[in-house]
Amino acid sequence: MGENPLPADGGRRLVGTRRLLVAGALGVLGTATALAASVPAGAAAGTLGAAAAQSGRYYGAAIAAGHMNDSTYVATWDREFNAVTPENEMKWDATEPSRGSFRFTSADQIVSHAQSKGMKIRGHTLVWHNQLPSWVGGLSASDLRSAMTNHINNVMGHYKGKIYAWDVVNEAFADGGAVGTLRSSVFTQKLGNGFIEEAFRAARAADPNAKLCYNDYNIDDANANKTRGVYNMIKDFKARGVPIDCVGLQSHLSSGSVPSNYQQNIAQFAALGVDVQITELDIGGSGSAQADAYRRVTQACTAVPRCTGITVWGITDKYSWRSGDTPLLFDGNFNKKQAYTAVLDALNAATPNTSPSPTTSPNTSPSPTTSPNTSPSPNTSPSPTPPVGGACSATIETTNSWPGGFQSTVTVRAGSSAVNGWTVKWTWPSGQSISSLWNGTQSGSGSSVTVSNASYNGSIAAGSSTTFGFTANGSAATPTATCTSP
Numbered sequence: 001m002g003e004n005p006l007p008a009d010g011g012r013r014l015v016g017t018r019r020l021l022v023a024g025a026l027g028v029l030g031t032a033t034a035l036a037a038s039v040p041a042g043a044a045a046g047t048l049g050a051a052a053a054q055s056g057r058y059y060g061a062a063i064a065a066g067h068m069n070d071s072t073y074v075a076t077w078d079r080e081f082n083a084v085t086p087e088n089e090m091k092w093d094a095t096e097p098s099r100g101s102f103r104f105t106s107a108d109q110i111v112s113h114a115q116s117k118g119m120k121i122r123g124h125t126l127v128w129h130n131q132l133p134s135w136v137g138g139l140s141a142s143d144l145r146s147a148m149t150n151h152i153n154n155v156m157g158h159y160k161g162k163i164y165a166w167d168v169v170n171e172a173f174a175d176g177g178a179v180g181t182l183r184s185s186v187f188t189q190k191l192g193n194g195f196i197e198e199a200f201r202a203a204r205a206a207d208p209n210a211k212l213c214y215n216d217y218n219i220d221d222a223n224a225n226k227t228r229g230v231y232n233m234i235k236d237f238k239a240r241g242v243p244i245d246c247v248g249l250q251s252h253l254s255s256g257s258v259p260s261n262y263q264q265n266i267a268q269f270a271a272l273g274v275d276v277q278i279t280e281l282d283i284g285g286s287g288s289a290q291a292d293a294y295r296r297v298t299q300a301c302t303a304v305p306r307c308t309g310i311t312v313w314g315i316t317d318k319y320s321w322r323s324g325d326t327p328l329l330f331d332g333n334f335n336k337k338q339a340y341t342a343v344l345d346a347l348n349a350a351t352p353n354t355s356p357s358p359t360t361s362p363n364t365s366p367s368p369t370t371s372p373n374t375s376p377s378p379n380t381s382p383s384p385t386p387p388v389g390g391a392c393s394a395t396i397e398t399t400n401s402w403p404g405g406f407q408s409t410v411t412v413r414a415g416s417s418a419v420n421g422w423t424v425k426w427t428w429p430s431g432q433s434i435s436s437l438w439n440g441t442q443s444g445s446g447s448s449v450t451v452s453n454a455s456y457n458g459s460i461a462a463g464s465s466t467t468f469g470f471t472a473n474g475s476a477a478t479p480t481a482t483c484t485s486p
Helices: 048-054 071-080 105-116 141-159 186-191 197-207 225-240 264-268 287-302 340-348
Strands: 058-063 084-088 120-128 165-168 211-216 245-250 252-256 275-284 307-311 391-402 407-412 423-426 433-438 440-443 448-453 464-472 482-484
Touching: 048 058, 048 340, 058 071, 058 120, 084 105, 084 307, 105 120, 120 141, 120 197, 120 275, 141 186, 141 197, 165 197, 186 197, 197 211, 197 225, 211 225, 211 275, 225 264, 245 264, 252 287, 264 287, 275 287, 275 464, 287 307, 287 340, 391 423, 391 482, 433 440
Parallel strands: 058 084, 058 307, 084 120, 120 165, 165 211, 211 245, 245 275, 252 275, 275 307
Antiparallel strands: 391 407, 407 464, 423 448, 423 482, 433 464, 440 448
């Protein structure tokens, strides 16, 4: 199945939500001299994906299966981008048009092509009030809950191990009104506000290795009520152990509506312990004004280590849902615009990303801090300690490395009994030292390392796992770790 036909609203039904910010001052996210730190010309990458990968990020595009018969479209995608989001092909109406009957042909076409090119794949989207097949609206509360869980299980199960991150719930918050107000939908009407948490818990069970994101529009301004509502939800989820790994800022903007606190907004979400991904970027305008806006957004992301990637909502103005606003990096003839050069320069100027995600990426999809085109580090093999009943095990995996440093994810897994509190220990082989740590508490110093659980991730159900991560100085190493539980 290709792209859905355009509805009367000009195509807004086709994409995650397609509403523009109606307010937001054009502000300064970084000084005009920020690009002075650009890498030497000889080292600069020549494409968006390659430039993003230098700092451990991805630069992706939304792709429609219906345009894949356009050879220039596909060639531009292959050349410039190292990630992809299917525009409509994974939404509920496309994947489960009748209850219990699933179809993935069009989505599979995109996924297969992306895998052949080593691209990251973002799944979009599992639970959304729009683009629902008509049968969903007629369900009782208990049937809707069952159908939602079944939909998540089947769609995520079909792509298990292939998807880097899922937009689990999309656009659940209302525009305007008090902080934390959810929009009225079939989900809130029949399941209440708790449906978001239910969806995330179901998603974690369906694919424990995929990153789970909440995605929304008009949450670009750090102080907007809608932004504060999403922020408070994520803060609450992290405190209670509800599985959430990332927040997606759609960022449908115009040249004059990039909020002055856009970078601050990214940073405040990152401080909660989640990754930030700019998921549906397009900026209406042209010339230097559009280029400057794209540069500001790109620099805001690269300035925050946990901003792990950017996706533009389409490749060419020719096929954009906002074609009249000419919002993308390539014009209708696939020519590079000024905005393209501004983004490429900003990506090439970024320093290496040294703060990875809190959960492990699927083995078949590159880590958000690893270029898909680079050879893996020689020290990437995990060193597990097999779990025994009532005990825990710890596995260290190197997810990225660079001259003088590296980053790792440590997976802590319970055995046949639940764990309530854990401590992981290891000894560095060659004088390595941790420079930053997340989702855990370090004690001790020198070559012996001890990390205990944070306040929110000490309890692990039997057979389940949690993760913490760190960046370290020195050559990459994966020492054998031990885990103990009180």
